Amino acid sequence: MAESTGKTKQDTGRLPSRVEAAIREQEAQNEILIGWVQLTVVSIWSVLYTLSPKTFAETARFEPIPWVLSAYFAFTILRLVLSYRRLLPPWFLALSVIGDIVLLMVTIWSFHLQYEQPASFYLKAPTILYVFIFIALRSFRLEVGYVLLAGIGSALGWLALVAYAMVVDPTDPMITRDYVDYLTSNAVLIGAEFDKVISILMVTAILAVAIHRGRRLLVRAVAEGTAARDLSRFFAPEVARKITHAEAELSAGSGEHREATILYVDIRGFTALSARLEPKQVLRILAEYQALVGPALRRHRGSIDKFLGDGVLATFGAAEPDSAHAANALRAIRALLAATRDWTPDAELLAPGALRICMAAASGRVVFGAVGDAERLEYTVIGDAVNRAAKLEKHTKALGVRALCDGATRELAAAAPDLPGLSAIGEQSVEGTDGSVEIYEIRED
Template sequence: MARGGNRGDQTSGAPARVRSEIALRETEAERLIGWIQLAMVLFFAALYSLAPRAEGGGGFNFVPLALGAYFLFTILRVALSYRIVLPFWYLVISVIVDVALLCGLIFSFHIQYAQPATFYLKAPTLMYLFLFIALRALRFEPRFVLITGLVGALGWGALVLYAVLQGMGSMSITRNYVEYLTSNAILIGAELDKVIVILGVTLCLSVALYRGRKMFFEAVRDHAAAQDLSRFFATEVARSITGAEEALTAGQGSLRDAAVMMVDIRGFTRIAATLPPETVMMVLSRYQEAVLRVIARHGGEVDKFLGDGVLATFGAVAPSPTAAADAVRAGLELPQVFADLAPDLTLEGWPEALRAGAAIASGPVTVGVVGAAGRLEFTVIGDAVNRAAKLEDANKQQGTTVLTDAATYAAAVARGLADFGPELRPCQVVSGLSERADLVVLA
């Protein structure tokens, strides 16, 4: 499949990854065209070998030679399409070969049947030209349809011209349709009609392809954008955005029972200020990747990264009856993740042993879209979000790594978490909360 140089079509200005995706689709289309042409050759060869021979054809039969040559050319074309990107000039030559084969086959009829050249003008084989034109539409490039149609019209025009010149003096040009059909006379209007139909079909198909190509490029861009979106949002969030029946607006939301987890690195701001930016970003990346794996493994979704903080939800984007249990299970894994990660981060340049904390809270949250018309954000809002953040801060005063409250732990046990008898710290003062909290130490 050829890119064909700088085309200046709808791909101009598109990101490189979009152009690459389009080029890949066009390569696949070119291979498909080759395979269909190969199937056509084999079908016609089988049909020719099985069908009874037409009567009256005593001259030399060019059909086996034409089919054999075209078979070899098509095999070469398919093989090359898997090895290289077929250049534009090669594809043009391929179109010319297709049409030349058809016109040559039609031309051979007057030799095979020992008739004047005007004889082949009645051959229904011309209809196969429309099949070649339609095949080029599989590539979604109007220019190849146009080239095929123009070459086909020129080929047929050349056959008509030869028939007129070859038969001068022995045949007549008629306006009688019956005479045209029952003799070797030429009806110029009929031949002109064929050229007009060839060009008309070519033009209509090219215009349709041009419009379809614009939509195709937009679809590829949207697909790439959706893939990018899924990297910035949880999978379910991205799907809800791209699959929304109507445009999302600020204020849309729904109430769900969910669990919220907040994870944070201790002393990150202080330590990061002393390190090169690349070290800070590498540490953040390794830490966030490790935390994300744990959250995803237990059915959670990262709502957002807050610098060194991670805000995750369970059962918010997609309802889950086991949200609290899943969140607590994830929280129980985190201390070991932090311990395993610490040596690697030290090698990356983090000067202290990694100290991080997490907290989990549950309850009703509003899941939806906030912001203004020009800047929207999909997020969760509610008391559980605030409590998770405050409980995470409380890890510092409590000397713990992972905390939750008694209500969340009870909900987790009710939904399948094995009660392992964690330490309880009732009636604790938590900065930022209006009432004392019954804390459960998970680690």
């Protein structure tokens, strides 16, 4: 046999497309959150600017801050609209990061014009603290690149402002080594500005490391969440929850006793019929049949243990304890009898009533747990009730009926309301079981 040279996504380290799509959707939701936070920030700036006293503004010939805030507000609105429409390509996100930093730095730079002060005046503005908000905002995206871009951009922007303040007036660079003079005047203390840059870079580095680790956790969580949803399609939801929420690693032999009712459903004559049908036709009939059986079982707290070709093995009270397991099984049988009474899956192939769906229930103590080996595990039920249900279903053919249950099921459900009619057949020998079995026919009405 030729050896395949193709590689799976697991081989190449790539995530399945559905997992990548889930991560992209989470990132899109985070971008919406970022947009709203940015809108809140620019709104706060606008309110603070409107309410703050403007001692020097009255004599100023130009007020750039309203223009800067207006441009930033418009940019933020555009970004928010695009985020809702999922139209934020990577280049636009990078542009958005740069735009945030540029607009912030321009706003800070404009202070010395607004208040007619030396350029070094803006270096004392607490507005520089907003860079930490913009850097932290990028952590929502859980992509290191955008955080690094925001942090390094902020550090370079602040260095540019410091350099401008030092060279704008060649006759007076306003540099001082006196800390008191720095705090009480417009003088520039190189060490203090260096501390600000170091703080920006350190916060950026810490966030980048945290985001790198956090993204790995996000990918794992999304992958496991997707796997859990997939498991619920291959297993009963109760079993899927057991697997995904197990506190310890599952292994063969882990299980527990349950008082449960087992229900076996089968299509009479389907094996012979499938031999003369095309595979596509066989699977179509099975899909339609299983679409009838599954909802009826789940409505009455039944769990599908497995599909056995045209057979369905279901449990009541095994995957999750249920004191009314026998009554629920009988109600599910009544629903199945009604749903499949006149079922003809393909009128062109089959005459009405050509397929006859039969079923049987048996109750008793079973073991519910994991079986298999280290490479392949399966949750299932083991016990006499399982065998009895399967054999009783086969016995429906000998009796010419569609649904049977054993005496244990009838006794457990006797006091429950709203049950289907039961007709006593009596004790009979059933092939494949030990001794005789008390049998009841289950009627639809």
